[in-house]
Structures are given as structure tokens and as C-alpha cells.
Amino acid sequence: GESVGLHLPTLSVQEGDNSIINCAYSNSASDYFIWYKQESGKGPQFIIDIRSNMDKRQGQRVTVLLNKTVKHLSLQIxxxxxxxxxVYFCAETRGSNFGNEKLTFGTGTRLTIIP
Amino acid sequence: DTAVSQTPKYLVTQMGNDKSIKCEQNLGHDTMYWYKQDSKKFLKIMFSYNNKELIINETVPNRFSPKSPDKAHLNLHINSLELxxxxVYFCASSPRLAPSEYNEQFFGPGTRLTVL
Structure with missing residues (x-):
């Protein structure tokens, strides 16, 4: 079936360095993507989103890249x-006019920053 | 000033029992959700409600019965609990249906349910 997945379940990065978290999706009809951050003991929190008519979007210290050709999404911090x-999750959805759209989440990547 | 709140935070119970989790949002949103996150952190939608009306039911066993007394509350009752x-069950809310820009979902802190 359709799914959203991540290549790397864990990632350790030295403080001050840049990190890249990847996500693959298989639903070619997906047109809206979101990255969420989930800290220990808390619910997911929105970080940044991107619509399929864009290939890059920047926020504060974060950038999301979308490659529709290979159905790949990445989050750069x-x-x-x-x-x-x-733990960082990508999520995807497919737009429609019926109101029954849902977010499909990937499996998550645990990012650990080493001081 | 909590946006989405859930009670209880932790719930430990025996197999076969019936339990409820409550969720409230004070954001004035029309849409509320229940998600389930398993031990591998996989997060999956269970239900969505819009203005007290059930919109999404993701083939969840009928032992799970959501109830929305008003659009600010979405409770989850679970019968005959199984291992x-x-x-962890997360409640969320958004201004309206259909995930999109300017329609962010806000998640509660989660309820960790342990069935013994």
C-alpha cells in the first residue's frame, strides 16, 4: 500500500553541525507535506510544511526539500x-474536496545532538 | 493556557477493563482527532470529528468509541481492553478539515495507556 518511510531511524550529530533527515513517500498523489518534531513525553509539533508545487521552503534554521521525481523529502536543520x-516525522496528505483527508506519518527518525 | 489537554497522562489497567481518555481544546477549532502511537513511535490516525460529526474512522475496532459532546471536546472510550x-494516544485539533497550509494540527501531550 501507500506509505511514507524514513531511510534512517537514528541520527547523531555534533552540536553546531548541520543535520539532514530524509523521508521517502510512495503516493504520487500526495501534494502536501509536513515535518513534525516530537520531544520526549510530548506530542508532535509542527515545524515546516511544503506544497507539491514547490521544491524548497525555508524557515528559521530549517529547510525542507521536496523531490517529486523520486518521491523524496528532506529536512535540513x-x-x-x-x-x-x-524524533522527527514527515507526514503527507493528498488534497481533495471531500474533507476526509488525513495525515499519513512516516516512521520517524531520532535525532540526537552531541554536546 | 494549555491549547490541547488530555487526561489522564498515564493509565495502567488490566485486560478486559473499560477505560476513557478525555481531550479538550481551547483554540476554538472545529476539527479534532485521535491518533495512536505504538511502541515503535509509529503514529496513525484513528478518528477525526468536525463540529461533533464523525468524519474519519480508520477501521478501528468497535471496542473504541469516540464521543464529542461539543466541538471543544473529543473523548475516547475503550471497551474490553487488550494487550x-x-x-500512547494523542488528541489533536485543527481549525477545520483537510490538512493544508494555515490549518495546522495541534497535538496534546498524549496519554500513555498500559494494559497488563
């Missing part, structure tokens, strides 16, 4: 800080 |  340690 | 129900 610049100058990582200890507070960036968390 | 496989052990998970």
Missing part, C-alpha cells in the same frame, strides 16, 4: 542545538 |  534532539 | 491497545 542548520547549526544544531541540544534542543533539536527529538 | 495490543497499549500505546
Amino acid at each position: 542548520a547549526a544544531t542545538q541540544p534542543g533539536d534532539s527529538a | 495490543g491497545d497499549s500505546a
